[in-house]
Amino acid sequence: MTPFLPPETLALTFAALMAVSILAYVVLDGYDLGVGLLLQATPEEAERDRMVASIGPFWDANETWLVLGVGLLLVAFPVAHGMVLTALYMPVALMLCGLILRGVAFEFRAKAGTPLDKRRWDWAFAGGSALAALTQGWMLGRYVLGFEQGLAPMLFATLAAFGVAAAYAFIGACWLIWRTEGALQVRAVAWARDVLWVVAAGIVAVSVATPLASARIFARWFEMPNLLLLAPLPAATFGLILGLRSLLRHMPLPDDKLRHVPFWGAVGLFCLSFAGLTWSFFPYIVPERLTLFQAASAPESLSIILVGAAFVLPVILGYTVLAWCIFGGKARDLRYD
């Protein structure tokens, strides 16, 4: 196919598509994995069933955004894909094991023969979610510091692992505030409140470490006029955290008002953090080593994907909205009939 866009525009378009996919993934599978992380925090089996039921119809489609994100990296920036995945070989393998355990536990726990069997799959569910969340955070930490070796980068990656896991637990708890009621909802409010501080600490840690690690990133944030132009970003993040904190203190509200606000607030935090990272690293796709323009594949091949994506992505968005409408409101028990 003859390319209809200049190569730079194509590379930018694909980088944008990839960014959207990754952001969609961390938000969507983020709340799934978060609910998984919190699964063992309640002693009530009925509540665990309800927690699983709240994500049952969604998790599969949510996880597909990861395939799209990695697929776009593979397809549009094959050299970067090779570099990143080779550097992250072990955490990727561990994450995949976590995602496998989490994904199959959905089905196996629903079909378990004995209560003990079900408990075991609960552990697989929670353990798989935790493994996936921690390894994703670890990979983010390694990526941010350009895969540097040494003690400090490893400590930073550990911090990022717990930061991302906390962020997932937070958005998962917010999802449960929205989608559940009664005692479980009260519990979810408490979970969200407790974990919000860890999330805030994680955001601060990454925000401080990134400019310190790279003079280029430092300049990007702290030179005039960038400092002033970018000030709204951290200010909004700070304000959002404070707002969420005071809202969560009073939830659940009478008539279950504002039940969905914490979730969208969490989405806002994810978007702001993602925007910050994007600003720090653009145009690098492998930090300080490879720009997205250097890594892009042949324009002909990118063009043919773009045509398909232009037709199909709106359709995907359409039926995703449809599924959200069908399974909107408070979660009920999942029934296969």
Next chain:
Amino acid sequence: MDPVLLARIQFAANISFHILFPTVTIALGWVLLFFKLRFNATRDERWMEAYRFWVKIFALSFALGVVSGITMSFQFGTNWPGFMERVGNIAGPLLAYEVLTAFFLEATFLGIMLFGFRRVPGWLHTIATVLVAFGTTMSAFWILVLNSWMHTPVGFEMRDGIVHATDWWAIVFSPSMPYRLAHMLIASGLTVAFLLAGMSAWRWLRGDRGPAVAVALRTGVIMAAILAPTQLVVGDLHGLNTLEHQPAKIAAMEGNWQTRGNVPLVLFGIPDERARENRFEIAIPSGASLILKHSPSGVVPGLDQFEGLHPPVKPVFYAFRVMVGTGMAMVALALLGAGYLWRRGTLPTVLLRGFVLMTFSGWLATLAGWYVTEIGRQPWLVTGVLTTAQAAGPVPAASIGTTLAMYLTLYALLLSAYVATLYRLAAKGRISEAVPGNAPIPQTA
């Protein structure tokens, strides 16, 4: 150990585990649609009961297929970075189209199909079932397009050692694609037919003889009787296509060491790669010439033409015999079963036991078939363009070995949990008392 070999074993383990589940879901999606449509047409509860039982197995298989498929998408990069660097311009768009046109579709509508029965109108639930079945088939289509192109690459040119697409139409419809796609879709149909028949026969023999078990059993047996002989013909056509495009693979499959006429059809033997001959050979004179060239004196290219560039003979030779042997047993059992159902309306106990024994025969034949075709392509990853060794990455053997052990443990655990869950679900059925020894299987509406 050699890291390339380890990377291959790891990829093979993963893809072998993965293929088990799509092989079930591709055809089971359509069977569920059939149950649903029969229910819509007849309002007969037994179709819906059959649907409800099999949709659980579908959901479980689907989940296993999804998670092992995600692992695959990463292993392209971790195990074969050279693959994407060299042929990414073709493999990339094909994989992207799979994600865009199939993955999201099936994943989203699966939620509605599984959990939406009481939440959406009946017609929307039927449409969700159609879209899930369509999505799984589309997914198979794109993957087989890519796989076929790797076997018989066309429609590209090399620029600075990198493959660039020149004709997408030719790439999608590469010479082996129609045969491979048909062969795999029928394989999925047969796997599901024997799974349906085998699980239902097991329930029937235990005395669980409700009308829903009976319709699933009938559906399975009739499906098998239609598909098994069809597969024989399609498989033969696929073989002739391979002879034209990948003669070295056929030579390995047949254990044919010399190019000559009157090539015998080797039923069994032990290929000896050093002596370049078969030991303890049992063969039908001129059989291979007859099948491949439709003439007893037809000259068939032998392995001597491809010394140094042909696949390892033993695994291809044995896997081919496992596939064909399983296939023949499937044809025989399916035809006998359908004959009995037609004439007597019932299956004798011995045939029911036969179906129980053959419950997972589709898996065996499918895996064996994939081993034939994939090992048969070696040493190439993309025929004539890229060898497997060239595509391997720099990951050290120790890392691959560790993760391989991890994956194998996980897969063994999950596979046993899967089969155990299948039988536990099947054992839940009510067992009626005073079961007559040879009760007729009720006719379907």
